[in-house]
Amino acid sequence: MIVLKKILFTLxxxxxxxxxxxxTYVLVEPGNLEIENIYSVSTNKKWSQFQENDYxxxxxxxDGYTIQRIVFFKPxxxxxxxxxxxxFFNQESEKRPIFNSKMNKFEIKEFFExxxxxxxxxxxxxxxNLNNFKIGDVDGVSFEIIAKNELGLIYNGFGIAGIxxxxxxxxxxxxxxxxxxxxxxxxxxxxxxxxxxx
Numbered sequence: 001m002i003v004l005k006k007i008l009f010t011l012x013x014x015x016x017x018x019x020x021x022x023x024t025y026v027l028v029e030p031g032n033l034e035i036e037n038i039y040s041v042s043t044n045k046k047w048s049q050f051q052e053n054d055y056x057x058x059x060x061x062x063d064g065y066t067i068q069r070i071v072f073f074k075p076x077x078x079x080x081x082x083x084x085x086x087x088f089f090n091q092e093s094e095k096r097p098i099f100n101s102k103m104n105k106f107e108i109k110e111f112f113e114x115x116x117x118x119x120x121x122x123x124x125x126x127x128x129n130l131n132n133f134k135i136g137d138v139d140g141v142s143f144e145i146i147a148k149n150e151l152g153l154i155y156n157g158f159g160i161a162g163i164x165x166x167x168x169x170x171x172x173x174x175x176x177x178x179x180x181x182x183x184x185x186x187x188x189x190x191x192x193x194x195x196x197x198x
Contacts, residue, residue, distance in 0.1 A: 025050055028060060034198065035072055039171070040136075042194040045187055056082060066153075068175035068184045070191060075167035077101075082115035082170070101166035105130065105141045108161050112143075112170050124148040127159070135169065136196030138162045145174055156181040158189070164197050171195060 028047040034040050035058070036051075047060035047070075059071045073082055081096040097114040100107075113127045125147045133142035140162025147155040159172030173188035175181040 024052060036074065037198055038074060038169075039072060040194075040196045040198055041191055043187075043191050062184070063180075066149075066176075068173075068180050068188075070173045070188060071171065073168075073170045075164075075169050077167055081118075082112070082168075083119050099168045101163055101168070103163070105132070108141055108163070108168075109143050111168070112159065112161050112172075116147075121149070122147040122155070123150050133160050133162075135160055135162045138164045138169070138197050140169075145172060147174065154178070156185075158192070160192055160195070162197070169197050 025048045028043065028049045030044050030046060032040065032042045035049075043060075045062065047062055049058060049060050050065070051058040056076065057071050057073045059065065059069045061067065061069045076082065076099050078099060078101050080099055082099075083096065096118055097111055099111060103111060109127055109130050113125065116122065116125045125145070127143040127145055129144045131142050133140045140160055142158065142160045145155070145157035145159060147157070149155070154177040155174045156177045157172055157174030159170060161168065161170035163169070171192055173184075173192060175184055175188075
């Protein structure tokens with residue numbers, strides 16, 4: 001009888017734990033909000049926000065990571081990279097690009113691009129059309145993105161980056177060129193234009 005009670009109690013705990021809400025994804029409602037006390041942002045749509053403390057970023061998506069996403073990188077300091085050794089996109093065999101807070105706007109774009117290339121998420125990744133861009137009160141840069149994944153799917157996108165208090169901040173939007181980019185481009189531009197660094 002004692003053994004049966006132990007088994008039933010163990011099964012009860014297992015069912016209870018399996019019913020816990022998945023906190024990896026949370027719903028983002030339309031409106032003004034803060035992201036991790038790093039960015040303030042405004043959106044007109046509902047998004048799913050992926051968040052894991054082990055990663056140096058979180059992202060918003062509506063239909064899934066490969067369909068469209070806005071990626072918010074957490075700030076990094078001198079001597080760090082957007083993807084460090086504990087990242088999901090780990091490539092220890094190659095030297096990571098390293099941030100230097102004295103980078104000029106051309107080097108900022110190049111650093112961002114090199115970090116994404118280093119992650120090997122895409123087989124081809126390029127940034128172009130560098131422009132000055134105000135991220136709230138921070139002087140930053142904006143740029144366009146074109147990329148291709150290992151399945152040959154072409155992505156379009158754009159991003160922003162800047163340095164505040166010797167820390168590097170960056171956000172980008174990307175979606176497949178076919179159908180999805182045009183569908184979400186306008187809303188993504190509104191969101192990224194609304195971003196302020198806290």
